[in-house]
Amino acid sequence: MGTAATEAEREGGGHKGGGNEGGRTRPPGTLRTLLSAVGGTLVVAAGGLVAVGCFLGLYVRPTSDDWCVAWKARDLGVAGITSDFYNTQNGRIANAFLSGVIYGDGLAGPKILPTVIVVAFTAGLVLLGREFIRFRGAGPRLPVLLALAACSLVVQALLYYGGPRSYQVLLWAPATISHTIPSVIGLWTLLLGIRTARSPRTAVRRAGLASAFLAGCVLGTLSEPFALVSGLLAAAAGLLALPRLGLARDRHPFTWCLCYCAGLVCGLIVLYTSPGARWRRAQQPAKESPLSAGELRGTAGDWLRMWDSVAGQWAYLGAAAVGVLLGLCLAAPAGREPRPAVPAVPRKMALTLLLLPVPVVALGSFAVVVGLRSGYGPSGWTYARTWTSYLVLMELALCGYGALLGQWAAGRFASSRRNTGTAVVAAGALTLLALAALVPSLQRLTTATVTHAVAWDAQNSRIRAEAARGAEDLGYRPLYIGSLAEPFFTSDYARDWVAGCVSKWYGIDRIHRL
Numbered sequence: 274m275g276t277a278a279t280e281a282e283r284e285g286g287g288h289k290g291g292g293n294e295g296g297r298t299r300p301p302g303t304l305r306t307l308l309s310a311v312g313g314t315l316v317v318a319a320g321g322l323v324a325v326g327c328f329l330g331l332y333v334r335p336t337s338d339d340w341c342v343a344w345k346a347r348d349l350g351v352a353g354i355t356s357d358f359y360n361t362q363n364g365r366i367a368n369a370f371l372s373g374v375i376y377g378d379g380l381a382g383p384k385i386l387p388t389v390i391v392v393a394f395t396a397g398l399v400l401l402g403r404e405f406i407r408f409r410g411a412g413p414r415l416p417v418l419l420a421l422a423a424c425s426l427v428v429q430a431l432l433y434y435g436g437p438r439s440y441q442v443l444l445w446a447p448a449t450i451s452h453t454i455p456s457v458i459g460l461w462t463l464l465l466g467i468r469t470a471r472s473p474r475t476a477v478r479r480a481g482l483a484s485a486f487l488a489g490c491v492l493g494t495l496s497e498p499f500a501l502v503s504g505l506l507a508a509a510a511g512l513l514a515l516p517r518l519g520l521a522r523d524r525h526p527f528t529w530c531l532c533y534c535a536g537l538v539c540g541l542i543v544l545y546t547s548p549g550a551r552w553r554r555a556q557q558p559a560k561e562s563p564l565s566a567g568e569l570r571g572t573a574g575d576w577l578r579m580w581d582s583v584a585g586q587w588a589y590l591g592a593a594a595v596g597v598l599l600g601l602c603l604a605a606p607a608g609r610e611p612r613p614a615v616p617a618v619p620r621k622m623a624l625t626l627l628l629l630p631v632p633v634v635a636l637g638s639f640a641v642v643v644g645l646r647s648g649y650g651p652s653g654w655t656y657a658r659t660w661t662s663y664l665v666l667m668e669l670a671l672c673g674y675g676a677l678l679g680q681w682a683a684g685r686f687a688s689s690r691r692n693t694g695t696a697v698v699a700a701g702a703l704t705l706l707a708l709a710a711l712v713p714s715l716q717r718l719t720t721a722t723v724t725h726a727v728a729w730d731a732q733n734s735r736i737r738a739e740a741a742r743g744a745e746d747l748g749y750r751p752l753y754i755g756s757l758a759e760p761f762f763t764s765d766y767a768r769d770w771v772a773g774c775v776s777k778w779y780g781i782d783r784i785h786r787l
Contacts, residue, residue: 305416307694308602311701312419315595318708319426323391325715326433326443330387332726334733335380337757338447340774346376348777364547367495367540371450383446390443390453391429397460398425402599404467405673409603409680420599427595427704428668432661434711435586439718440755441658448658455492455499456665462488466529478525485529486536493540497644498662502637504537506666509633513625520625563647575654576642583660591707592668593675597700600679601693627677630670638663675700725754740779748787749775761786 335343345354351373358369375382402421403413433443441448462485469481493500511530514521521527544550561568583589641662645653679700686692729752736747749772751759760772766783776783 304605304694304697305414307697308416308598308605309419311598311697312416312423312602315423315598315701315704315708316419316426318705319423319430322430322434322708322711322715323395323426325719327388327391329444329719329722330384332722333380333383333387333444333446334726334729334752335383335778336445336725336752336754336759337771339383339445340771340778342372342447343376343380344774344778346373347379349373351377358549360548361552362549363553364544364550365451365494365496366543366547367491367493368450371454371495372447375446375450386446386449387443390449390457393457394429394460395422395425397457397464398428400464401460401669404464405676406599406603409676414602414605416602416605417599420595420602423704424592424595424599424672427591427708428665428672430708430711431589431592431668432664434714434718435588436657436660436664437582438657438756439714440722441757442661444718444722445658445755445757451496452498452658452661455496455503456661458488458492458495459499459503462533466533470525470529482529482532485533486539489533489536489538490540490543491536493537493542494544495540496662497541497544498641498659500537500541501640501644502633502662502666504534505637505640506629506633507533507537509629513629557648560647563643568646571651572639572643572646575646575651576639579638579642579654579660582657583664588707588710589668589671591704592671593678594700594703594707596672596675596677597679597682598675598697598704599672600676600681601683601697601700602679603676604680604683605693627674630666630673634663634667634670637666721754725752728752736779740781745782747779747781747784749784750787760784 342354345357349357351370354373355366355369358364358372359366362369375386399421402424406413406417406421433439436442438448442453443449465484466481469477469484472478472481492503507530511527511534514526514530516522516524516527563569563572638660641659642654645656645659647653649656679696682696683693686696732750732752736749739747749760751761753759758771760769760775762771763769766772772784
């Protein structure tokens with residue numbers, strides 16, 4: 274009896290002594306159960322929101338650029354559309370190649386693309402999180418794994434539904450190819466770099482450097498905004514990784530960043546010097562230099578307006594809240610084992626890692642606004658689909674800061690598991706509130722997408738039936754969605770590129786408005 278009582282006190286904390294406050298503290302098993310329950314709840318909640326976006330992919334129908342990319346992929350093939358983009362459009366050859374592959378089987382590709390993005394993004398974020406917990410000295414326990422999954426899904430839910438252009442960020446293939454897929458490619462490039470850097474084999478490490486250069490070339494001809502933001506991050510990390518600063522053990526991290534940046538520069542040069550890019554610049558009216566005083570003032574104003582819009586979405590704080598949960602999980606004891614010790618990080622390295630995301634996000638977002646203003650004029654900053662290029666980094670930084678705060682809080686509450694449990698519930702509740710704030714946006718997205726699909730299917734059946742009977746000039750009713758262009762956006766039919774692409778998709782001469 275005495276032995277059993279002693280074992281029970283050792284496992285559950287007992288009812289006396291040891292500062293247990295008369296049995297009011299939570300036993301380790303209870304805390305682990307609470308962490309797993311909260312983490313699992315967040316996985317279900319965030320996963321449900323993201324899954325709805327994947328399901329809505331089945332209701333994606335062509336609009337705006339879809340019409341042009343679809344007929345070119347069908348009639349010209351992957352090689353043909355890539356050549357067309359390089360010679361006559363914008364020079365984004367990687368963008369054109371992916372577009373040709375995705376639209377190569379008609380409209381099936383754009384329908385499954387959201388699911389492919391979500392699966393690849395989720396796997397990449399979980400693997401990146403595993404690297405983070407390894408750095409923080411924790412093992413892959415169930416609460417930690419659930420918190421990692423919750424982090425990856427919450428970050429994605431905020432990314433897809435937190436901004437003003439949800440349809441373009443997740444469901445509209447031309448935008449996801451240009452502004453969402455680059456983040457996925459960049460994430461997996463980073464993971465490959467980390468994996469190859471650990472290898473003792475020289476050939477593997479060199480292959481990692483080559484893959485960094487190749488990925489940079491691809492991203493440089495895929496998305497200029499992401500190339501700017503990721504290049505700034507890689508350049509800053511590379512400078513800080515110089516061995517003489519003492520933050521890196523060897524020159525490999527610096528060399529990897531250098532190879533990636535070199536690839537970006539090569540890709541951007543190919544894009545900028547392409548006939549398509551030169552033609553596109555020639556169509557723009559003369560304007561002041563981006564470095565002129567007037568343009569800099571205008572860009573700064575646009576940048577502030579953009580951040581006012583981002584800061585107005587308080588739900589982004591959900592990334593920090595779920596990060597706190599991850600930090601609490603990392604610091605929680607495993608079974609009878611003592612609370613895991615956080616590995617000592619040199620003060621200089623810790624400060625550098627903490628501060629690095631702030632200037633990169635600030636300067637990267639400013640660079641994005643500069644590019645948008647140069648390409649689209651004073652209203653360019655409203656093209657919210659491009660914000661993804663820096664919002665992913667911002668949300669991951671918030672999640673990381675939250676994890677560090679959670680570990681610090683767990684250390685402060687080490688003598689009282691009741692306070693730790695309260696912190697766990699508070700972090701979970703704040704994350705759920707942030708996810709709940711996204712529900713109205715998702716409801717509007719669902720209604721708009723399904724309504725558009727039903728109307729599009731009916732009109733498509735009518736047009737195809739009339740075209741089969743030999744009609745060459747058919748009526749078309751614009752079906753607007755996601756603030757995107759539809760035929761007849763201009764009264765000058767010769768300049769109506771959307772109407773021209775619709776006609777080519779259906780194999781007719783022209784369309785007129787119904």
